[in-house]
Amino acid sequence: MISGRPMSIRLRAVLRRLLRWSAVASLLLAAVCLIALLVLVAAVRWVPFDAKSLESPETSSFLFDRNGRPLRAFLGTDEQWRVPVHLDEVSTHVVNAIVAVEDKRFFTHWGVDPVAILRASLSNLRGGRIISGASTITMQVVGLSASRERTLGRKLRQAFRALQAERVLSKQRILELYLTYAPYGGNICGIEAAAQRYFGKSAAALTLDEATLLAGIPQSPARLRPDRFPKAALARRNTVLIRMLEDDKITLPEYDRALTRHPLVGSHDAPGLAPHFTDLVHEAYPRMTRIRTTLDLEVQQRAEALVAEAVRSNAAFGVTNGAAVVLQNDTGEVLAMVGSADYTAVSTQGQVNGATSPRSPGSALKPLLYALAFSEGAALPDTRLLDVPTFYGGYHPENFDHACQGLVSADKAMAWSLNIPAIELLQSTGLNRAVSFMRNAGLATLDKPAGEYGLSLALGTCGVTLLDLAGAYAMLARGGDALAPKVMIEGTRITRPEPARLTTQTMSIRSSSIASPPRHLLSPQAAYFALRALADATLRPPEEVALALKDMEGIAWKTGTSSGFRDAWTIACTRTHTTAVWLGNFDGRPSPGITGARAAAPPALTMAVWLQNHRETRDPRWPRNPGGITHINVCAVTGAPSSPDCPTTRSVMAIANAARLPVSCRIHQRMSIDTATSQVLCPRCAEGHACEEKVFAVWPARVSQWFRDHQIEENAPPPHFSGCATRAGLVAPRIVSPTNGDAFLVQPGRPAEAQKIALRAVAPAAGSLLYWFLDGQLIASVTPGTDAFLILQPGSHRLRCADDLGRADEVAFNVTAE
Structure with missing residues (x-):
């Protein structure tokens, strides 16, 4: 016993030393862990972290009509279906299912879940292989934007970045990123794209059995795609349901019902409705993920059918394409846009958008000019304009039928599409003022100096788009207030707007989404005068109105035909809508025989009547007097405000308190x-x-x-x-070339331009114009001292030169053919 006591003492000493070393080691370990923790906290705080790096600028776009019906979807430029979502746009079943199966402690950890790490480590050690992982939702979010190699280093970096993400992002935002970027098989990213692809519905509309099926896919998208591996997907779905039941996210009856249901999975292709319109909207807003447009799908489909039928009906005239636009007058919203008769037709260039391609409008431009003249006092509706042969220097305009009406009221001249009165009105209004007004009315393609258009602008020889012209007519229907056509309903969420290269049209479309007051361009009374004339069937030429359309009420409409029969137009306004239709060929080939009245008026007016019956309350007395109109006495012959010398007068409408009226009668x-x-x-x-x-x-x-x-x-x-x-001191014009009795010889083989003669007269410089008449027909009007020219034709001719006072000289000459 004595010998054993020292042994016991030594053992106790050793144990004491071990305990002291253990305590020291524990303290050192604790210190190291504390230092490591402090370093980690500092690193998480100070190492740069860009939360935007977790997002991709490449998103898909889903477009809907004004009532929420899907129109079309566009892939991101990386060829992925991806739609950013917010939690309020996703079914709660989806959120509960994902948290239950992917990261049950998501709302309590800081980005890394120690409990999950310990559990996964023990499971993997017991199994001798990797059985389960410990990635949190946050770790998966940061991992989606990093390389995909499976290494310990990557996991550590992922955990570190997850801690950083949790410091700067809310739990809600992290979930939104996961729901946007998680893989769901193929090129499908995010819950919204998956819901649309597999079930043809939004993520907000997913049922419990559908939500749990999709929630299970991100674990292994290639193996769990429900459209390719339905059994595996259902098995995974059942696992998700069990986790939700365990976490009290669903009740046992809900679990039982969902377990018995097999969601109907499909491969739902994105719709391709209103393709020209959706192309335009997507080009204007390439970074918007979900757009509720202004389009009314029912109106769109009606317009498409009418355009297709009009093209078929006019195929015999060589027409291969058409376009249509329907606007809501009070807002400028585009309810329908048809860009061609067939978007898929390669032979007729069907993907060209005829609604936004500049074409010559012909007489469809004239109501804008007349409305401006009414507003600025250059004319009254009853003002008599001169529809007689006229020369403007070397320019000799003619009416469509090559005939003249003499004196014709301004409103009738507009309704009859007479060219010569329109040019006279343009001269009195001023070319610069007219071009400026039309630009402000929305005709953005009038981008040249006014002088380059010349007086032929009154005949619509410029290029305008159907959409812009419809907007200008809608301006008249609004009483002179201009609004840019609008394609998007306010309130649509925009994510990282990064506009692509924009055309003039898309720039205009983008600007229309910015709330701004209308621009007041005309008096309401002037707009009323113009629309009233276009709505009055008694002012129109009889051959222009088909029998089936004669009894229309409350529709103001105007046709246009471009030079060479290349374009046929009709724009029709009702109280609440404006419809515009164009027919022709995208390659510019003429279609002999087509006119706006014959080809474009039937579909435009049919659409206008349909809108009256289905989208508005018909007002047969529209357009209505806006007030501010008085009556004045005018000369019964000239329509100008009467002078004391006018033999007869009558009372006509005029704008009350107008700053300017047409000059009094001087005739x-x-x-x-x-x-x-x-x-x-x-x-x-x-x-x-x-x-x-x-x-x-x-x-x-x-x-x-x-x-x-x-x-x-x-x-x-x-x-x-x-x-x-x-x-006697006032000298009459005297013709000096040709002289009386001259004889000329023409050679049939020579160009006509090479066989013309100068017409020259001596007259006082104080005179305003000299008028040259050949055989009684006006052939030129020039200022004194300026030569006119005549292309010779065989025969005997009488040539007369007169001034404004009626003084004249006359000679005779002969032309013979060689």
């Missing part, structure tokens, strides 16, 4: 007539003569000639008193 003039000679006396020659007062009509020479040609009484004044010394 009717009171003159003193010598009772002995019946000649006109001026104050200098009236002395000693018995005279009486009479009123005569003093028309420009070109109008007088037209009256004479058509045997219309013009009430022209008699000649001036021949003995007047003052009048």
Whole structure:
């Protein structure tokens, strides 16, 4: 016993030393762990971390009509289906299922789950292989943007970045990133794309059995795709349901019901409706993920059917394509846009958007010019415009039917699409002012200096788009207030807007989504005058109105036909909608025989009537008087405000308190007539003569000639008193080339332009214009001192030159063919 006591003492000493070393080692280990923890905390805090690196700028776009019906979807530029979502856009079943199966302690850990790590480590040690992982949802989110190799180093980096992410992002945002970028098989990323692809519905509409089926896929997307491996996907779904039951996210009855259901999985391709419209919207907003557009799918489909039928009906004339636009007047919203008869047709360039391609509008442009003239006092609806042969330098415009009407009211001239009065009105309004007004009305393609368009602008020889022209007519329907056409409903969420290269049209479309007040361009009264004329069937030429359309009410419409029968247009406005239709060929080939009235009016007016019956309350008395209109007395002959010399007057509408009115009638003039000679006396020659007062009509020479040609009484004044010394000093024009009796020889083989002669007259420079008439027909009007030119034609001819006062000279000459 004595010998054993020292042994016991030594053992106790050893144990004490071991305990001291253990304590020291524990303290050192604790210190190391504390230091490591502090270093980790500092690193998490100070090592740079860009939360935006977890997001991809490449997103898919889903477009819907105004009522939420899907129209079309676009892949991201990386060829992935990916739609960013917010939690309020996802079914709660989805969130509960993902948290239950992927990371049950997601809402309590800091990005790394120590309990899950310990559990996974023990399972893997017991199994001798990797059986389960410990990745949290946060770790998966940061891992989606990193390399995919399976190494310990990657896992450690992933855990570190997860801690950093949790410091700067909310749990809600981390879940949203997971729901956006998690893989669901193939090129499908995120819950929204998966819901649309597999079930044809949004993630917000997923049922419990559908949500759990999708929640299980990210574990192994290639192995659990429900469209390819339904049994494996269902087995995984059942696992998700069990986890949700264990976590009290569902009740036992809900679990039992879901377990018995087999979701109907399909391969739902994205719709391809309204392709030209959706192309335009996507080009304008390439980074918007979900867009509720202004389009009304029912109106769109109706418009598509009408365009297709119109193209078939006019195929015999060589028409291969058409386009249509329907706008809501009060907002400028595009309810329908048809870009071609068949988007898929390669032979007819079907993917070209005819609604946004500039074409020549012909007479469809004229109502804008007339409305401007009414607003600025250049004309009244009843003002008589001169529709007689006219030359503007070397420019000789003609009407569509090559005939003239003489004196015609402004409203009728617009309804009849007369060219010569429109040019006269453009001259009085001013070319620069007209171009500026049309640009402000939305015709963005009028981007050249005004002088490059010239007076032929009144005939629609420029290029405008159907969408822009429809917007300009909608401006009239709004009473003169301009709004850009709008394609997107407000409130649609935008993610990282990074616009692509934009065209003029898409720039206009983008600007229309920015709330801004309308631009006031015209008085409501001027817009009313223009629409009233277009809605009055009694003003139209009889051949333009089909029998089936004669009884239309509450529709103001205008046709247009471009030069060479290349474009046929009709724009029709009702109280609440504007419909525009174009027919023609994208390659510019003419379609002989087509006109706006024959080809484009039937579909446009049919659409307008359909809208009256299905989308608005018909107002047969539209357009309605907006107020602010008075009545004034005008000359019954000229339609100008009456002067004391006008023999008869009548009362017509005019804008009340207008800053400017057309000049008073200058045609009717009171003159003193010598009772002995019946000649006109001026104050200098009236002395000693018995005279009486009479009123005569003093028309420009070109109008007088037209009256004479058509045997219309013009009430022209008699000649001036021949003995007047003052009048004797006024020299009449004298023709110096050609001379009376000249003979000319033309050669049939030579170009006509090479066989023309100069027409030259000597006249006082004070005169305003000289009018040249060949065989009674006006052929040119020039200023004194300027030559006109005549292409010779065989025959005997009489040439007359007259000035504004009616003084004239006349010669005869002969032309023979060699």
